[in-house]
Amino acid sequence: QYFYPQMGAGDQKIRVTYKGNADYRPSDRKEGNLTVNKAKVSVKVHSTSIYADEELSKDFITTDPADNFDIFTVFGGVTSNVTTSVFVQLPERLTNSTVLKIVDEALELAGQPTLSEMMQNGTTVGALRKILSDVISKGDDLPTFIKDALKKAGIDIDTLVKLNEALNKFPGLLDNVRVAFGTPDQAGIYTVCAVTNNKNYETGFGMGALVVKKHYSGVKLQWNQTIPNGKLTAEEAKNFDFGVTLMYDGNPAKKQTNVHYLYSGFTSKWKPYSSTSTPPTEPGRYVMTVVTLGGNYQAAPITRSL
Numbered sequence: 296q297y298f299y300p301q302m303g304a305g306d307q308k309i310r311v312t313y314k315g316n317a318d319y320r321p322s323d324r325k326e327g328n329l330t331v332n333k334a335k336v337s338v339k340v341h342s343t344s345i346y347a348d349e350e351l352s353k354d355f356i357t358t359d360p361a362d363n364f365d366i367f368t369v370f371g372g373v374t375s376n377v378t379t380s381v382f383v384q385l386p387e388r389l390t391n392s393t394v395l396k397i398v399d400e401a402l403e404l405a406g407q408p409t410l411s412e413m414m415q416n417g418t419t420v421g422a423l424r425k426i427l428s429d430v431i432s433k434g435d436d437l438p439t440f441i442k443d444a445l446k447k448a449g450i451d452i453d454t455l456v457k458l459n460e461a462l463n464k465f466p467g468l469l470d471n472v473r474v475a476f477g478t479p480d481q482a483g484i485y486t487v488c489a490v491t492n493n494k495n496y497e498t499g500f501g502m503g504a505l506v507v508k509k510h511y512s513g514v515k516l517q518w519n520q521t522i523p524n525g526k527l528t529a530e531e532a533k534n535f536d537f538g539v540t541l542m543y544d545g546n547p548a549k550k551q552t553n554v555h556y557l558y559s560g561f562t563s564k565w566k567p568y569s570s571t572s573t574p575p576t577e578p579g580r581y582v583m584t585v586v587t588l589g590g591n592y593q594a595a596p597i598t599r600s601l
Contacts, residue, residue, distance in 0.1 A: 304333040304495045336360065336496045340487050340503025347482050347507055347591030348549065356489045358499060365389065365449070365492040367458055370478065371465040372485030375509060376553075376589035380481060381420060381465070381474045386492070390414070394448050401444030402426075414476045420462060421470025427459040453498040454490055461488035464502070482509045482591045507591075513544040514594045516554070516585050527601060529578050537574040539585045543592055553590025558583050560601070575601065 307329045315321035337359045345351060358364055365386035374380050388394060389410075399409035407426055408418065430437065430445075431452065445452070462468065465486060479485055484506050491499035520536040527535060539556070541548040559569045560581030568575050575581050581601040587594045 302329075302331050304331050306330050333495060333497045334360075336362070336364070336491055336493070336499040338366075338489050338491055338499040338501030340489050340501045342487075342503040342505065344506035344508055346510055347480065348510075351478055351505075356501065358491060362493065362496070364496070364499070365454075367454065367490040367492065368478075369458070369461045369488045369490075370485040370505060371462075371468060371488075372479075372483050372505075374481040374483035374589070375591075376481070379468065379472050380479070380483065380485075381462075381468070381472055382479050382485075383423075383474055383476050384478055385414075385476060389448065389450075397444050397447050401441055404440050405429075405438070413474075417476070418474050419470060420468055420472045420474055423474055424459065424462055424470065427455050427462075431456055431459060449492070449494060451492055451494060451498060454492040457490040457498050457500050461490060461500075464488060479505065479507050480591075482507045482589075509591055509593045510543055511593050514548075514587075514592045515542050516540070516587070516594045516597045517542050518597070518599070522599065522601070525600060529576060532574065532576045532601075535574070537583065539597070541587065541592055541594060548592050550590060550592075553587050553592070555586055555588050556583070557586075558601075 308326060309329050310324060310326045312324045313319070313322035339357050339359070341355055341357065343352070343355065356366055356368065358366075365388055367386065368384040370380075370382040370384070372380060389398070395410060399411050402409050408416075408422070413423075430441065434452070485504065487503045487505050489499075489501045489503075517540050519538040519540055522535075537556075539554055541551050541554050555571065557569070557571055558574055558581055560567075560575065560579055562568055562575075562577045562579035564579075566579075568577075568579065568581060574583070582598055583601055584596060584598045586596040
């Protein structure tokens with residue numbers, strides 16, 4: 296029995312020569328062909344929940360067998376702001392400078408935005424679908440520079456097919472929905488599709504769910520400036536800081552976009568006043584209410600009289 300180094304999937308040539316020993320003469324050289332089929336892999340997404348800004352565990356996605364796979368992950372769902380959101384997490388190897396440059400150059404030659412540009416600025420579901428569909432539909436008729444780029448980057452066409460299928464698994468996902476790169480950074484409920492890439496394995500696919508929870512504990516709204524004795528003159532109101540800072544564990548939260556204001560009341564001439572953006576500057580009696588809507592942090596509302 297003889298053992299040989301592990302061979303990759305594909306058509307291989309084998310040459311065997313017996314060098315002989317004290318009892319046997321050397322043999323003639325013999326050659327043959329061998330086809331090594333791709334192995335199968337199963338992919339499991341371990342559905343879980345995390346808090347906003349918390350990292351996903353390393354075993355969120357596992358493969359059987361556990362080998363060296365590139366894993367493309369698509370997160371699609373509804374955020375706490377009731378908006379549809381899509382995130383695509385690329386394998387770390389694909390974002391290193393060498394491989395990224397190869398992919399960028401191929402996309403640029405094809406007249407498409409580069410991967411670097413898409414990672415920085417985001418893209419849309421429609422634009423991403425078009426790039427994947429163009430590559431898949433042309434098959435063997437792909438331009439040589441695209442074939443070379445995919446080969447150098449180690450990306451299998453079947454992987455792109457599965458990625459395209461993953462985007463189509465989210466019902467009602469419109470082409471104008473923005474795609475961000477990375478893991479979800481907004482509270483919400485997401486369906487997760489994981490696609491593996493390895494030249495020696497068939498493309499693997501797995502689905503699961505991820506819940507990104509809001510922070511409630513340690514969250515509060517804090518006035519930027521207090522009102523001396525609870526009253527302001529019309530002159531003081533012109534330069535007063537009416538803003539509020541959303542705090543988490545004693546520090547300003549990373550995002551302040553879910554802080555919303557309502558100013559309501561009457562001027563001294565009994566004229567009703569209401570605004571969600573502009574503080575009152577005319578004499579009168581007003582109530583200022585600040586709440587958090589959507590976002591990753593939920594704080595109790597605060598109010599004060601002006």
